[in-house]
Amino acid sequence: MEDFDAIVVGSGITGGWAAKELTERGLRVLMLERGKPLEHGKDYVGEHKAPYEFKYRGLGDRKRIESEYTYADAAQVMNEATQHFFARDEDIPYQQDEDAPFTWVRTNVLGGKSLIWGRQTYRWAVSDFEANAKDGHGVDWPIRYDDIAPWYDHVEDFIGVSGRAEGLPQIPDGQFLPPMDFNCVEEEAKRRIEDSFPDRTMTIGRVGILTEDHKGRAACHYCGPCYRGCSTASYFSTQGSTLPAAQKTKRLEVRTNAIVERVEYDPTTKKATGVHVIDSETNERHFFRSKVVFLCAGTMASTQILLNSRNESFPDGLANSSGALGRYLMDHTMGAGAFAVMPGFEKWVARGHRPNGIYIPRFRNLASDPADDEPGFIRGYGYQGMAMRMQGFPALAQPGFGADWKKTLTGFGPWTMFLAGFGECLPRETNRITLSENHRDRWGIPQMNVHFEWDKNELAMYRQIGADAVAMLEAAGGVYVNPLSETPPPGGVGIHEMGTARMGLDPKTSVLGSHCEAHDVPNLFVTDGSCMTSSACQNPSLTYMALTARACAYAVEQLERGAYA
Numbered sequence: 001m002e003d004f005d006a007i008v009v010g011s012g013i014t015g016g017w018a019a020k021e022l023t024e025r026g027l028r029v030l031m032l033e034r035g036k037p038l039e040h041g042k043d044y045v046g047e048h049k050a051p052y053e054f055k056y057r058g059l060g061d062r063k064r065i066e067s068e069y070t071y072a073d074a075a076q077v078m079n080e081a082t083q084h085f086f087a088r089d090e091d092i093p094y095q096q097d098e099d100a101p102f103t104w105v106r107t108n109v110l111g112g113k114s115l116i117w118g119r120q121t122y123r124w125a126v127s128d129f130e131a132n133a134k135d136g137h138g139v140d141w142p143i144r145y146d147d148i149a150p151w152y153d154h155v156e157d158f159i160g161v162s163g164r165a166e167g168l169p170q171i172p173d174g175q176f177l178p179p180m181d182f183n184c185v186e187e188e189a190k191r192r193i194e195d196s197f198p199d200r201t202m203t204i205g206r207v208g209i210l211t212e213d214h215k216g217r218a219a220c221h222y223c224g225p226c227y228r229g230c231s232t233a234s235y236f237s238t239q240g241s242t243l244p245a246a247q248k249t250k251r252l253e254v255r256t257n258a259i260v261e262r263v264e265y266d267p268t269t270k271k272a273t274g275v276h277v278i279d280s281e282t283n284e285r286h287f288f289r290s291k292v293v294f295l296c297a298g299t300m301a302s303t304q305i306l307l308n309s310r311n312e313s314f315p316d317g318l319a320n321s322s323g324a325l326g327r328y329l330m331d332h333t334m335g336a337g338a339f340a341v342m343p344g345f346e347k348w349v350a351r352g353h354r355p356n357g358i359y360i361p362r363f364r365n366l367a368s369d370p371a372d373d374e375p376g377f378i379r380g381y382g383y384q385g386m387a388m389r390m391q392g393f394p395a396l397a398q399p400g401f402g403a404d405w406k407k408t409l410t411g412f413g414p415w416t417m418f419l420a421g422f423g424e425c426l427p428r429e430t431n432r433i434t435l436s437e438n439h440r441d442r443w444g445i446p447q448m449n450v451h452f453e454w455d456k457n458e459l460a461m462y463r464q465i466g467a468d469a470v471a472m473l474e475a476a477g478g479v480y481v482n483p484l485s486e487t488p489p490p491g492g493v494g495i496h497e498m499g500t501a502r503m504g505l506d507p508k509t510s511v512l513g514s515h516c517e518a519h520d521v522p523n524l525f526v527t528d529g530s531c532m533t534s535s536a537c538q539n540p541s542l543t544y545m546a547l548t549a550r551a552c553a554y555a556v557e558q559l560e561r562g563a564y565a
Contacts, residue, residue, distance in 0.1 A: 012112025016238030044229025046081025224353025340478025
């Protein structure tokens with residue numbers, strides 16, 4: 001047994017931030033990662049490979065993928081260049097309802113999904129922290145925008161966010177590096193969309209990728225495949241940013257292949273005392289003691305750990321006197337939108353591979369009087385997308401054979417553009433995670449049962465996302481405009497799962513307090529997506545990071561006051 005000031009479970013976006021903040025504030029920290037070790041740069045083995053350098057031309061062994069990686073494959077986030085980042089199905093088994101499925105995408109390396117995230121980085125608005133209280137869906141947030149705004153500043157200053165200030169209340173401006181540029185089609189689309197729809201703004205994506213050298217990291221060189229790993233650390237990841245910062249303090253110990261089974265609880269002191277860990281290579285069991293525990297393993301994994309930490313004091317899961325643990329699972333709807341051919345730009349070709357797209361912030365249900373909108377649902381959605389010149393299109397669109405036909409593969413086809421919406425999901429008690437009494441993984445840990453359904457609000461919103469995308473692309477001059485999808489894919493495909501250990505004002509209806517501390521176990525913190533009280537429609541990672549940094553400052557302050565003695 002070994003003692004630490006703090007234990008951080010997970011090494012992804014929030015785990016990396018917890019390790020950085022706690023070590024820089026003087027704590028000796030143990031980071032536990034269930035996945036394999038991975039060295040920054042050296043182990044990004046697919047980073048700059050061309051398709052012909054892969055055995056399966058970058059697509060991977062389809063038989064193996066369809067039998068071993070069905071979850072990642074269903075979400076379309078894995079290929080031959082990144083397969084080594086992901087967990088096999090057999091390593092993360094879980095149960096789901098056939099009629100209400102949920103796709104859980106999980107990595108299996110140090111750095112977690114910070115290596116493969118989309119890097120879109122948006123603040124939540126004042127209205128996002130007030131929505132539950134105003135419309136009665138979900139409990140009220142225990143914080144407001146002003147509570148988290150300084151921590152947004154803190155995180156943005158460190159990670160480097162490229163973006164353009166727009167002065168829009170629904171996506172507050174932040175600390176921005178110079179924005180990336182639109183291409184010629186996007187410039188014209190922006191003008192036409194905003195002329196046709198004065199209530200809508202099209203901006204360049206706000207993205208955690210550097211457009212100039214920043215804090216020892218190099219500016220992006222527009223190579224394109226960010227999701228394969230970035231050896232120049234030009235995009236934010238644990239490996240390239242927070243982990244080196246934590247290691248610099250010499251107060252961090254990292255253990256990989258470390259599966260956290262449960263958190264130990266002392267009913268006398270009413271505090272967490274440490275975690276029980278299984279070495280996935282040797283099957284040896286260890287116990288590590290600490291004054292503070294941060295769960296940052298991701299929404300599903302952290303919730304599974306808490307449910308499996310049940311004891312005499314908390315028979316339904318640690319810190320679950322409210323009964324809210326595992327409930328209110330949310331994700332963003334995705335897949336709705338539209339695609340169009342954009343004529344009139346044939347003489348222009350974009351150079352380089354800009355790792356970013358455009359963003360159209362939420363424009364529905366922003367009025368103080370809901371009667372001013374009346375779209376048939378509450379809350380809203382935003383769009384991501386881009387315009388691009390098709391290559392090889394002439395050859396694929398016409399018959400041919402031989403050398404002359406092959407030459408057309410190097411030619412360019414038309415410009416195209418797509419808009420894809422992320423829709424807000426309401427918190428509902430019936431969307432939940434429980435532990436299976438009949439199924440265990442290979443280490444004897446009870447598997448999860450997951451039940452998740454989109455309700456009428458998300459479905460109505462989904463239809464409107466498609467209709468609005470069609471209208472905007474037509475206004476932008478698009479032809480052959482087609483909707484992307486009529487029905488949403490299962491929950492989880494958006495990879496924005498959240499909400500199962502929600503924050504709240506009342507310990508009777510929520511798991512966590514205003515600093516992500518468990519109401520029932522004050523030295524236990526949960527700062528990944530589990531803590532979210534609502535989902536908004538913006539990408540949530542920046543908010544996760546800000547909440548984590550804020551929680552770490554509070555935890556250290558409490559330690560210094562002797563609150564956890």
